[in-house]
Amino acid sequence: MDHTAVTFKLEAFEGPLDLLLHLIVRNKVDIMDIPVAMILDQYLEYLDQMQEMDMEVAGDFILMASQLIFIKTKMLLPDEDTGEEEDPRAELAATLLEYRKIKQAGIWLGTCQAENAGYYSKIPEPQQPVSRRYTYSHSPMDLVKAIHEMTERAKQAMPPPLHMFDEIVEREPEPIEGKINWITGLLKKARRVSLKSLFRPAKTRSELVAVFLAVLELFRMQKVDAVQESDEDENSIVIEEKVEENV
Amino acid sequence: MSELMAALEAILFAAGEPVPLEQLCRGTEYGEIAVQQALEQLAELLQGSGIRLIRMEDMYQLCSAKEYAEHVRRALETRKPPALGKTALEVLAVIAYRQPVTRSYIEQVRGVDSSYTVRSLLEKELIEECGHLDVPGRPVLLRTSPLFLKTFGLSMLSELPDLDETFGADAESSADASEPETPA
Numbered sequence: 001m002d003h004t005a006v007t008f009k010l011e012a013f014e015g016p017l018d019l020l021l022h023l024i025v026r027n028k029v030d031i032m033d034i035p036v037a038m039i040l041d042q043y044l045e046y047l048d049q050m051q052e053m054d055m056e057v058a059g060d061f062i063l064m065a066s067q068l069i070f071i072k073t074k075m076l077l078p079d080e081d082t083g084e085e086e087d088p089r090a091e092l093a094a095t096l097l098e099y100r101k102i103k104q105a106g107i108w109l110g111t112c113q114a115e116n117a118g119y120y121s122k123i124p125e126p127q128q129p130v131s132r133r134y135t136y137s138h139s140p141m142d143l144v145k146a147i148h149e150m151t152e153r154a155k156q157a158m159p160p161p162l163h164m165f166d167e168i169v170e171r172e173p174e175p176i177e178g179k180i181n182w183i184t185g186l187l188k189k190a191r192r193v194s195l196k197s198l199f200r201p202a203k204t205r206s207e208l209v210a211v212f213l214a215v216l217e218l219f220r221m222q223k224v225d226a227v228q229e230s231d232e233d234e235n236s237i238v239i240e241e242k243v244e245e246n247v
Numbered sequence: 248m249s250e251l252m253a254a255l256e257a258i259l260f261a262a263g264e265p266v267p268l269e270q271l272c273r274g275t276e277y278g279e280i281a282v283q284q285a286l287e288q289l290a291e292l293l294q295g296s297g298i299r300l301i302r303m304e305d306m307y308q309l310c311s312a313k314e315y316a317e318h319v320r321r322a323l324e325t326r327k328p329p330a331l332g333k334t335a336l337e338v339l340a341v342i343a344y345r346q347p348v349t350r351s352y353i354e355q356v357r358g359v360d361s362s363y364t365v366r367s368l369l370e371k372e373l374i375e376e377c378g379h380l381d382v383p384g385r386p387v388l389l390r391t392s393p394l395f396l397k398t399f400g401l402s403m404l405s406e407l408p409d410l411d412e413t414f415g416a417d418a419e420s421s422a423d424a425s426e427p428e429t430p431a
Binding site for chain 1: 301320355
């Protein structure tokens with residue numbers, strides 16, 4: 001065999017099996033009876049060319065080379081057991097046959113693809129119109145009805161039943177009422193107290209909360225007024241007794 | 248055109264994407280046989296128009312006719328998408344004929360790492376994942392998608408030519424061996 005004449009278009013192969021098939025066709029040999037030594041030489045020559053071209057020889061190609069060498073060695077060695085041993089090339093032949101079919105199928109699919117290109121379809125109608133522009137028409141009476149229903153509902157709305165709060169407000173460790181009395185007492189004496197000072201004596205968080213709620217309650221009952229004495233200092237808020245002048 | 252045919256046409260037009268037969272039956276309140284017959288008639292009727300009704304297994308879709316692809320492209324200024332390369336076609340062939348398959352099976356048949364191509368085919372929606380193989384590692388199983396059928400002009404997988412009979416030819420230069428007819 002004239003090895004030196006072997007030239008390949010590099011990169012033209014899909015993998016080691018593709019290269020092997022090429023060599024088999026080129027040398028007009030039978031897949032079921034591959035002259036392993038000859039094919040191996042040509043195969044290695046291709047790998048050399050790849051390296052000469054500074055191409056990275058893929059691991060798959062090297063793995064196949066080692067398999068070919070293994071098969072070649074096995075064939076050179078005389079059978080230790082005289083038993084009917086399987087042809088060491090059988091597995092490779094089966095792999096090559098399957099690959100050849102797949103390769104042909106791939107070529108066929110390529111022609112199908114070329115012949116069937118150009119079916120265009122539209123994207124589905126969006127469930128939500130892209131513009132979101134409303135498309136129905138209504139009577140103005142629908143609006144009147146909606147308002148009517150809304151006010152009816154508001155009238156019937158019941159406050160949430162008290163037992164719903166049972167777990168949240170199981171006990172009142174610091175009665176707000178006591179704090180209200182305490183604050184009004186302070187105001188009776190001093191007329192005005194700083195808001196901050198009300199919180200100073202509190203020892204627990206719930207006491208703080210109670211004081212705060214008491215202040216709010218006093219506002220709600222319109223018993224007190226708040227005055228911020230300095231614009232910059234938010235600590236300067238002062239509570240004073242409301243003067244009931246407009247009663 | 249019968250009312251059923253017209254209704255089917257309307258549904259398929261609005262859907263754009265492939266619609267399962269079952270959904271067409273639900274929409275028209277007709278049985279499968281009646282709907283299938285009407286679809287066949289509709290497909291025939293559309294032959295004279297710029298629209299085609301194509302089938303992918305149990306799904307149906309309206310598309311512009313490939314004969315006018317050039318006109319569509321010119322008008323909408325779309326570029327012709329790149330066709331699949333040799334590698335992608337080989338990987339697709341393994342999946343199409345041996346599905347469902349694992350990635351490692353594909354590599355075994357092709358003798359070369361194919362994970363990049365598999366990923367690209369998944370992105371192109373030509374193949375899809377369909378569960379796991381019940382072996383250690385539970386590798387993902389892959390199969391072809393409805394788009395695969397459409398891309399290759401097939402109505403169903405059973406239209407693929409027999410692998411051994413058609414592509415198992417002994418001819419040495421099998422690449423030039425008589426090729427089977429491609430579906431229109």
